[in-house]
Amino acid sequence: MDFKRIILVTLCLALATSLSVAQHNTLTSKEKQEGWKLLFDGETTDGWRGYNKESFPEQGWVVEDGMLSVVEGGGGGDIITNEVFEDYILKLEWRVAKGANGGIFYAALEQPGEAIYWSAPEIQILDNANHPDATRGKNGNRKATSLYDLIPADPQNANPFGEWNEIRIVVENDGAHVEHWMNGEKVVEYERWTDEWYQMLEESKFAPHPEFGAAHRGYIGLQDHGNKVDFRNIKIKELE
Template sequence: MILSELNRRINLLPVILIFFAGIVTGCGEQKDKSADDDQYETRAEATTENAEEAKINELSEKEKEDGWYLLFDGESTEGWRGYNKDTFPNGWVIEDGALKVQGSGAGEAGGGGDIIYDKEFKDFELSLEWKVSEGGNSGIFYLAEEIEGEPIYTSAPEMQVLDNERHPDAKLGKDGNRKSGSLYDLMPAEPQNAKPMGEWNQVSIIVYRGTVVHTQNGENVVEYHLWTDDWKEMVKDSKFKDWKNFLNAGGDNKKGFIGLQDHGDDVWFRNIKIKEL
């Protein structure tokens, strides 16, 4: 009996060894598979980042189908010119795929001046990205008229572009209505979600039959309605109260130019695109 039991156990030994060898091999394969998965995820992340980088100043196929078109391709100033000018001004350059206003250090008194896209728009959605230098200030105008002898801001509402942490405009005005994303000097952006200087902010401006919406970094921050009694009251209590063309933004045809402000600071704009509604 003892001898038979011993023989049986000896015969089972190869089977046991094979079983444990399979477990060890399986663990090794699982480890290798996990390593492969990690490498794949790393490559996938890199591919995604490259794809996102490649989308700067480009339209997706879906955007093209939906009627979007670029106002700036990252390489040329085609379509842009100085406000009340026939040419594109010095003081603005293309840098790393962005339209950059070069700071003069003299505020609105220096530099190349404001620029506009050479087409008037009525109902539209404008989308772009901006970033400012330390203490930077600029703005995005819409429904602007070209009036000889007058600056662009006498006829055009402005979405504020600002380094909220450093520029004194953030502390002026009323209830933060000069901070980033605000309807300048009229309505504060709420919530105030601007990114710090040196970081890109994504914004959009929708104008549709007098209704205007400012969006900043994925959130609606301003909504108002042009040419209404509320609009007239709001302007009446502001520094724009005596500016007839501002009150009647867009003029008789209720359309105008898109403009970018030179306020004497380094500011960058890219991914500028528009969809007419």
């Protein structure tokens, strides 16, 4: 291969990579008409800040190659949206490194001195095959896309580490009805503030925290669990 051809191939690969990145973190015309908006533009951390902080963490998180990522070792803490939301559909994609653990929070409150998970229900993010949490908890309720430590995802259809998973979260009826969807299938569905909800909490580690899952409106959060996790295509559509 001559020098000119090497340069041409290199330029083509760079262009293909650039186009691939550009296709992510954008809205289609249809999405715009339907009222979707981006929560991550693929280039900046605009719209996000640290939990119980005024600004975005200076370490532990990076934006590169069109992804918002927790770096291995973390250290920046969990992050939340600047805005609070009540009824909505949230879409995003995630992938994990081998053995990684993470989470997506919703209906989160900010409580000084308290971890975000004492108020916010969490969608588990996990490498099921290589992280010990997959065999802990009860009936698989710590596996990927489960309502963490409460309701197991069924079916359990997470792709392995290194591959992307598509999440959709539906929150409606003033925050009472919640659905978790992964890779095109509904895997969790439940109602908050019912007798069954309160009984489930009474039998869980969240029992000492009456604020858990209590907020109708709250922040959306992403967890820094100290493991490499990538996010992209984070979009939300608020429901009337």
